[in-house]
Amino acid sequence: MSRVVSFEGLWCVFEHRSGQLVNALHDVSFEVQPGEFVCVVGRSGHGKTTLLRVLAGLQPPTAGQTRLGDTVVEGPGADRAMVFQQDTVFPWLHVRDNVEFGLRALKVDDEERKSTTAHWLDAVGLTDFADSWPRELSGGMRKRVALAAAMAVGSDVILMDEPFGSLDYFTRRNLHDVLLDLWEETQKTIFFVTHDIEEALILADRVILLAEGKLVDDIPVDLPRPRDEDVRASAGAVDITKTILAHLGITEEEATQV
Amino acid sequence: MTSTDVLDVRAKAQREKRRRRIASIVYIAIGITLFFVAWVLLSLEASPWHYDIPPPFGAVGPFQDILQGVWGLFREEGAIAHFWSNLGTSQDMRIKFVHACPDLHPANVNNPFRQVASSLMGWKYTSDTAALTGGPLPVPIGQLPDYCYGYGIHLIVTIIRILLGAAFGTIAGLAIGLSSLVFPKVAQVFTPIASFFGTAPIFIAAPFFVIWFGVEVPIMTTIGLVTFYTTLLMYFFSRRAAENIPVGIVESALTLGGTPRSIFRWVYLPGTVPEIAGGFRIALAGAWGLGVLVEVLGIQVGGGHLIDIWRFLIGQLQAPSALVALITFYGVLAVVVDALLLVVIRYLTRWSEAGRRLGL
């Protein structure tokens, strides 16, 4: 059921107002196996969001294609649910209806819809807030609503674009745990964009590094889970950090000076 | 901060709310007072702006002072007293043969609902048609029911026409506006038309509607024009409301498997309610004005027609009193309808913090 995701010679060229052309994606090719947790890392403006939007079907590539198994991606669909960087929870629907949206669109019958929704609300710890309005929730809770909504549609690929970027450290760590639990339970393929190397070390099986739209490195993260402080301080983890920093054009001293 | 302080803060907020409510009533009172002061200044011979119009209150003489005038409102010949006593049936109107039941079909005489409907349709039942169809003859003027001569029937007809027009227009405008989101072709066709007619040209076009469609078929003139006007406004409002929904939210709905239908139902429809509701209040306010304006231009039944009659009968009957009463009536009506709308809107936008704070 789960399918391989493949990017084949993707180019994505944008023309800026000044007439200058920008290669947001520059001949990107790679494959992701079912159930992998992939972190896409790169500096700001180097094509991370564009890569995810192409896979989501929200942005047609200038050249190349994306495939899910044998099917070429041509538009957005519930098989690639996405959690956005900005707040995309529907403010006019109760938390429960937010999670139910995708199931309603897919015409899942009432009973199944209710039980699925209850399951995912429980999984993200929001059962008590099912009948709240989004405005009554904190930012972290709204992210959990978005996560539950994406999980509920039952896609085998989940796309997450810096979903926790705007949250404080503790909330973020808490959501990492929630996300990893869900991932282990469901074995979904997850694409997770971040510019936080620590976050990538906590979550990823594999780090895809983008620089100026090019895939500059594809780093396996063979660290034991759970990735606690000790694991992240181990020699293997430090090596990965150094590789990433080098690709981003920053030495470790520079990074620590900031 | 203790819980007593919290109660203090709450009490303060409540006082503030009460203060604002009182202030808005005071502003309305000041506005109404200024209106009448201007009228009195225009009518008093002693005033430097004297112009030969009757005074607003009592219609007794030009040297009435304001206090006496206010008292006159409630006295026998005052506006309120006059309006009230002529609401059901009016001797003045009977003398002038002004009735709200033109050419009634005898079968409908005792059925007020069908009577209102026949006025709305502008049904004309003459002896000619009677001869043609072999039906019964029209009722002689003298046998018309009493309420045909009251002010009330005119006002009811106006209200029904305007609300009907606004309802048709709102449904049409929303249907066109929201469907244009799903089918861009609709927007391509309708936006130029809507921009051409705009809202101001509608008021200018009102006399042409009266000329084209005549005064006997208010379904095209009053109802048609109000429908057209609200359609335009609601088309603009619904499109703008939809454009204000963040792109990210729609994209998110798409990646969750949203179909055009489900996105329409769960995103566009609820998400546009606050702006559409605000727009509807504006459209309805304009619709009252447009509806009455068209009636003044010559429709034979309705509140606007009363204004038209009283304009000619100024100085006779109780023209100024009746005008004051009519203005007051429309003012109160608009405020009441708006208040009812607010209750509905508050319910529909209870998810929106901004909407609640603005008291939308």
Ligand SMILES: Nc1ncnc2c1ncn2[C@@H]1O[C@H](COP(=O)(O)OP(=O)(O)OP(=O)(O)O)[C@@H](O)[C@H]1O
């Ligand atoms: N719709 C667009 N029109 C024009 N240029 C665009 C568009 N979307 C992206 N770009 C350009 O493509 C490049 C890559 O953008 P992208 O959003 O993928 O960066 P990013 O890696 O996600 O950055 P960040 O970490 O800041 O989110 C940028 O130079 C950006 O200006």
Ligand SMILES: [Mg+2]
């Ligand atoms: Mg981005």
